[in-house]
Amino acid sequence: MDAIAYVREICAAARDSAAHLALTQGRQRDEALISCAAALRAQSDHIQAANRKDLLAAADANISKAMMERLTITDKSIQAMAGAIEQIARQVDPVGVTIAAYDRPNGLRIEKRRTPIGVVCVIYESRPNVTADAAALCLKSGNACVLRGGKEAINSNLAISAAMHEGLAAAGLPAGAITVIDSTDRAVVPALCKAQGLIDLIVPRGGESLIRAVVEDALVPVIKHYMGNCHVYLHADADEKRSVDIVLNAKCQRPGVCNAMETLLVDSAAAQRLLPVVAKKLADAGVELRGCPRSRQLVPDMKPATEDDWRTEYLDLILAVRVVDGLDEAIAHINKYGSGHTDAIVTRDIEAARRFAAAVDSASIMVNASTRFSDGGEYGLGAEVGISTDKLHARGPMGAEDLTTYKWIVTGQGHVRG
Amino acid sequence: MDAIAYVREICAAARDSAAHLALTQGRQRDEALISCAAALRAQSDHIQAANRKDLLAAADANISKAMMERLTITDKSIQAMAGAIEQIARQVDPVGVTIAAYDRPNGLRIEKRRTPIGVVCVIYESRPNVTADAAALCLKSGNACVLRGGKEAINSNLAISAAMHEGLAAAGLPAGAITVIDSTDRAVVPALCKAQGLIDLIVPRGGESLIRAVVEDALVPVIKHYMGNCHVYLHADADEKRSVDIVLNAKCQRPGVCNAMETLLVDSAAAQRLLPVVAKKLADAGVELRGCPRSRQLVPDMKPATEDDWRTEYLDLILAVRVVDGLDEAIAHINKYGSGHTDAIVTRDIEAARRFAAAVDSASIMVNASTRFSDGGEYGLGAEVGISTDKLHARGPMGAEDLTTYKWIVTGQGHVRG
Numbered sequence: 025m026d027a028i029a030y031v032r033e034i035c036a037a038a039r040d041s042a043a044h045l046a047l048t049q050g051r052q053r054d055e056a057l058i059s060c061a062a063a064l065r066a067q068s069d070h071i072q073a074a075n076r077k078d079l080l081a082a083a084d085a086n087i088s089k090a091m092m093e094r095l096t097i098t099d100k101s102i103q104a105m106a107g108a109i110e111q112i113a114r115q116v117d118p119v120g121v122t123i124a125a126y127d128r129p130n131g132l133r134i135e136k137r138r139t140p141i142g143v144v145c146v147i148y149e150s151r152p153n154v155t156a157d158a159a160a161l162c163l164k165s166g167n168a169c170v171l172r173g174g175k176e177a178i179n180s181n182l183a184i185s186a187a188m189h190e191g192l193a194a195a196g197l198p199a200g201a202i203t204v205i206d207s208t209d210r211a212v213v214p215a216l217c218k219a220q221g222l223i224d225l226i227v228p229r230g231g232e233s234l235i236r237a238v239v240e241d242a243l244v245p246v247i248k249h250y251m252g253n254c255h256v257y258l259h260a261d262a263d264e265k266r267s268v269d270i271v272l273n274a275k276c277q278r279p280g281v282c283n284a285m286e287t288l289l290v291d292s293a294a295a296q297r298l299l300p301v302v303a304k305k306l307a308d309a310g311v312e313l314r315g316c317p318r319s320r321q322l323v324p325d326m327k328p329a330t331e332d333d334w335r336t337e338y339l340d341l342i343l344a345v346r347v348v349d350g351l352d353e354a355i356a357h358i359n360k361y362g363s364g365h366t367d368a369i370v371t372r373d374i375e376a377a378r379r380f381a382a383a384v385d386s387a388s389i390m391v392n393a394s395t396r397f398s399d400g401g402e403y404g405l406g407a408e409v410g411i412s413t414d415k416l417h418a419r420g421p422m423g424a425e426d427l428t429t430y431k432w433i434v435t436g437q438g439h440v441r442g
Numbered sequence: 443m444d445a446i447a448y449v450r451e452i453c454a455a456a457r458d459s460a461a462h463l464a465l466t467q468g469r470q471r472d473e474a475l476i477s478c479a480a481a482l483r484a485q486s487d488h489i490q491a492a493n494r495k496d497l498l499a500a501a502d503a504n505i506s507k508a509m510m511e512r513l514t515i516t517d518k519s520i521q522a523m524a525g526a527i528e529q530i531a532r533q534v535d536p537v538g539v540t541i542a543a544y545d546r547p548n549g550l551r552i553e554k555r556r557t558p559i560g561v562v563c564v565i566y567e568s569r570p571n572v573t574a575d576a577a578a579l580c581l582k583s584g585n586a587c588v589l590r591g592g593k594e595a596i597n598s599n600l601a602i603s604a605a606m607h608e609g610l611a612a613a614g615l616p617a618g619a620i621t622v623i624d625s626t627d628r629a630v631v632p633a634l635c636k637a638q639g640l641i642d643l644i645v646p647r648g649g650e651s652l653i654r655a656v657v658e659d660a661l662v663p664v665i666k667h668y669m670g671n672c673h674v675y676l677h678a679d680a681d682e683k684r685s686v687d688i689v690l691n692a693k694c695q696r697p698g699v700c701n702a703m704e705t706l707l708v709d710s711a712a713a714q715r716l717l718p719v720v721a722k723k724l725a726d727a728g729v730e731l732r733g734c735p736r737s738r739q740l741v742p743d744m745k746p747a748t749e750d751d752w753r754t755e756y757l758d759l760i761l762a763v764r765v766v767d768g769l770d771e772a773i774a775h776i777n778k779y780g781s782g783h784t785d786a787i788v789t790r791d792i793e794a795a796r797r798f799a800a801a802v803d804s805a806s807i808m809v810n811a812s813t814r815f816s817d818g819g820e821y822g823l824g825a826e827v828g829i830s831t832d833k834l835h836a837r838g839p840m841g842a843e844d845l846t847t848y849k850w851i852v853t854g855q856g857h858v859r860g
Contacts, residue, residue: 043777047800126822132811134821141833142803224833239661245834246663266856273858359461381851382465385560393550393854402859403552403850404544415559415642415847416663417835429833432821433799436811438684440691441820 027211034203035170035222038143041200042168046140050117052195053163057113060163060191061106064156067187068102074183075152082176090280094151095177105156105184112160112406118425119166133435138428140166142224145216146409147172147238149230152180157407158227159188159202165427168201170223172216174230175208182206217241227410227422247422249387249413251337252282252365254395257354257380259371260293264301266392267370271302273394274368276309280339282411283366283398287334287344289354295322295347303345311341318347334361351376355383362386364413366398387413387420445629452621453588453640456561459618460586464558468535470613471581475531478581478609479524482574485605486520492601493570500594508698512569513595523574523602530578530824536843537584551853556846558584560642563634564827565590565656567648570598575825576645577606577620583845586619588641590634592648593626600624635659645828645840665840667805667831669755670700670783672813675772675798677789678711682719684810685788689720691812692786694727698757700829701784701816705752705762707772713740713765721763729759736765752779769794773801780804782831784816805831805838 025033045053064071075097082095118138125135144167146158155171162169173181185204192201205212216223220243228238228248235248256274258267274285290299295318303313303323313319314333315326326345333344334357348354358367368390369380381389388398398420400408405423412418418426443451463471482489493515500513536556543553562585564576573589580587591599603622610619623630634641638661646656646666653666674692676685692703708717713736721731721741732751733744744763751762752775766772776785786808787798799807806816816838818826823841830836836844 043801043803046803128820128822132815132820243657245832247834263856269856269858277859377853381849383461385461385464386849388850388852391851391853393852393857394859396859397550397852397854397857398850402546402550403852404546414663416665419847420850429837431799431804432806432816432838433809434806434811434815434821435795435809436815438681438687439811439815440687441695441812441814 027207027209027215030207031212031215031219032222034205035143035219037200038168038170038203039222041198042140042142044198045166045168045201048166048197050119052197053166054113056191056195056197057109057160057163059194060160060188061109061113063187063190064102064106064109064184067183068099071102071180071183071187072097074179077179078177085176087176091150091176095180097152097180101153105153108157108407109160112164112424115164115406115424118164118428123430130439131437132439135433136430137433138430141427141429143168143170143222144409144427145170145172145223145226145244147213147216147226147228147230147234148174149234150174150177152177152184154229155181155184155204156188158409159185161407161409161424161427163201164424167427168203170203170205170216172205172212178208213238214241218243220244229410247410247412247414247416247418249282249363249365249411251363252284253286253335253337253361253363254283254365255287255289255358255362255367256285256395257289257358257367257369258291258294258298258302259351259369259373259376260291261373261376262294262298262370263372264298267298268302268305270368270370270392270394272305272309274396275306275311275343276341277394277396279341283395284339285343285395286337287346287361289346289348289357290319291354292318292347292349295319299323299345299347306343309341311343313343313345315345316347319345337363351379355380358384358386365411366390366395368393368395387411445625445627445633448625449630449633449637450640452623453561453637455618456586456588456621457640459616460558460560462616463584463586463619466584466615468537470615471584472531474609474613474615475527475578475581477612478578478606479527479531481605481608482520482524482527482602485601486517489520489598489601489605490515492597495597496595503594505594509568509594513598515570515598519571523571526575526825527578530582530842533582533824533842536582536846541848548857549855550857553851554848555851556848559845559847561586561588561640562827562845563588563590563641563644563662565631565634565644565646565648565652566592567652568592568595570595570602572647573599573602573622574606576827577603579825579827579842579845581619582842585845586621588621588623588634590623590630596626631656632659636661638662647828665828665830665832665834665836667700667781667783667829669781670702671704671753671755671779671781672701672783673705673707673776673780673785674703674813675707675776675785675787676709676712676716676720677769677787677791677794678709679791679794680709680712680716680788681790682716685716686720686723688786688788688810688812690723690727692814693724693729693761694759695812695814697759701813702757703761703813704755705764705779707764707766707775708737709772710736710765710767713737717741717763717765724761727759729761731761731763733763734765737763755781769797773798776802776804783829784808784813786811786813805829
């Protein structure tokens with residue numbers, strides 16, 4: 025079957041399941057989630073056997089060590105997936121909530137009520153836990169999902185969805201609620217992007233080139249983030265210990281992820297006090313520093329930074345450093361070069377924190393906290409289906425509530441318009 | 443200057459103004475709105491003179507009578523525009539509202555706070571009042587707007603925006619907050635669609651072909667509705683008077699608009715009781731009826747309906763009529779043929795109303811009320827920037843709150859991730 029016909033067939037089945045899910049009660053979906061978590065644990069050996077197939081093929085294909093790590097499923101990762109699903113099951117049902125309700129002067133009752141979106145498609149790369157997280161968040165919010173993972177994880181993803189189908193069946197829900205695409209045909213992604221009327225939302229997760237390709241092709245609405253060029257700004261009034269702790273954590277705790285810091289901004293009023301201390305700690309941690317001329321006067325070991333450095337997401341132990349004259353120059357730098365993902369200020373000054381939070385045009389603003397907290401789990405969402413640096417519908421980490429829409433329910437007593 | 447360079451220049455100015463607006467207080471934006479309304483009234487003669495230029499050109503171009511009507515500005519329409527702006531000014535400020543706030547177990551404070559989107563572009567056809575409505579809703583919500591109206595209304599639109607610039611100046615706000623595109627170059631629309639990073643949202647309003655062209659071209663997120671194929675379903679338990687009143691109003695009060703009824707569904711259990719009465723009233727009002735075989739048995743005068751009739755938005759005094767066997771068949775018909783805009787049920791049965799509202803997958807569900815109420819003004823939004831049949835971000839009539847996004851503000855005391 026060609027990719028377009030295949031996509032139409034699976035999406036039509038997903039649509040039917042979405043219509044079924046839209047009429048379920050939250051309790052039934054939560055029971056399904058609990059059963060899914062139990063099935064994942066029960067099928068741990070089977071899932072790990074499928075994962076070994078993927079790992080062997082990946083080893084043959086000489087895939088990078090980082091990708092092998094992301095691909096590997098262990099007992100611990102099964103427990104983590106199941107635990108996240110159980111946490112999602114315990115959350116309040118986002119569906120059916122009344123967002124607003126009021127009477128109009130003519131007596132019409134207007135209600136805005138939260139409903140599932142319908143069919144949500146997630147396109148992602150090699151991490152198999154995305155399969156479990158995305159499926160669970162979609163199920164929680166009453167949506168059917170169509171999941172297209174990377175080809176190197178296909179056996180793992182199918183084994184995870186097979187386990188979750190047992191959970192669906194145990195709660196009397198249709199298998200079409202969770203579909204992992206069982207095809208590595210590259211034509212499937214463009215076909216998904218053009219499936220208007222069948223898919224309501226696409227969330228692409230992965231490298232910038234994957235996401236750009238999806239946006240170029242998409243007729244279906246897309247929510248995405250291209251990259252995380254995150255900043256930490258040490259304000260004139262920043263505490264030294266907090267500055268060191270936050271900068272080290274934001275850069276070094278996990279440098280390969282989107283919420284790691286990529287540029288450090290230091291206020292000129294604090295640079296002499298803070299920059300040499302912070303730079304020493306970063307250098308000790310193996311971070312390569314690339315600085316502006318003023319930061320290199322204070323820390324001569326730094327390499328010079330170029331204009332490109334301000335725009336680069338290194339995803340590595342490299343950091344751009346710039347001395348700025350005051351809060352507004354820091355804000356201007358972030359809004360010019362940043363990616364709207366996550367930006368932090370370290371300060372004791374309440375007015376500086378307020379202005380930074382208001383003026384920096386990013387999904388997450390951290391005040392005296394590491395950029396690494398920008399995450400669905402850390403925000404209490406249980407997991408995340410993706411992170412949005414778009415401004416439409418959802419911004420930042422997307423949880424179950426972000427997979428809902430609403431409808432207007434208007435009740436009259438024979439009302440007609442005059 | 444070519445269209446792409448022109449669009450980049452005006453959008454860059456709009457972005458700067460958006461950054462300014464994002465830091466304003468609601469009071470200042472409301473003062474600007476009140477001044478805009480006053481300036482529209484004060485410049486009524488000037489605006490109507492500009493409008494006469496457009497009307498003369500339109501008459502030369504042999505434009506349809508309906509379009510001439512939509513294009514015409516009178517004293518009354520100036521008052522209506524100014525009144526809508528004042529109503530918007532009196533609404534609660536949607537910006538700065540805390541949507542959710544909570545402490546995490548580690549003491550991190552998480553807040554989701556409503557903010558403006560940034561730069562909103564509206565692409566529309568010949569109705570000049572859209573200029574005032576869209577500009578006012580964008581200003582209320584702290585957004586800069588870029589407005590591209592139909593070429594036949596360009597003098598009217600520029601005169602309206604000139605008046606509103608006086609209002610902005612009186613409140614100390616930049617003129618770049620409201621930009622009417624002063625070019626009829628057809629290459630401008632594709633350039634707007636591709637202005638990623640400069641425009642945050644495009645709302646196209648108009649015929650289906652305009653909207654499809656925008657969606658095909660767009661790299662910027664789009665919110666839209668293609669059409670309104672709206673239904674009224676007379677349930678087995680429908681009251682006769684309400685049925686007649688609602689059907690007549692939904693079809694005849696203003697047949698050329700998107701919230702007019704296009705298909706009438708009558709339950710087989712009520713068809714004999716209701717359909718002849720309703721059909722007689724519709725025929726008396728000059729409505730051409732096109733019925734399924736069972737409805738033609740009850741009302742032999744009807745023309746036969748074809749499959750195409752179930753999908754057609756007539757925007758005229760024509761109505762498709764179908765007898766259905768029960769609530770679920772009505773729901774299935776609407777979800778198959780409808781456009782997700784507005785669908786109504788007439789019933790005395792609370793369970794039927796509940797199930798219809800839950801299962802019909804449309805932006806607005808009317809219970810014992812005419813579809814014609816599906817409108818930003820009727821919902822109390824003051825005006826609407828558009829109507830969405832999409833499910834992302836906004837659904838149904840879009841008011842000022844729908845032109846906001848949010849940011850996460852996370853406050854710690856030196857928190858780092860373990």
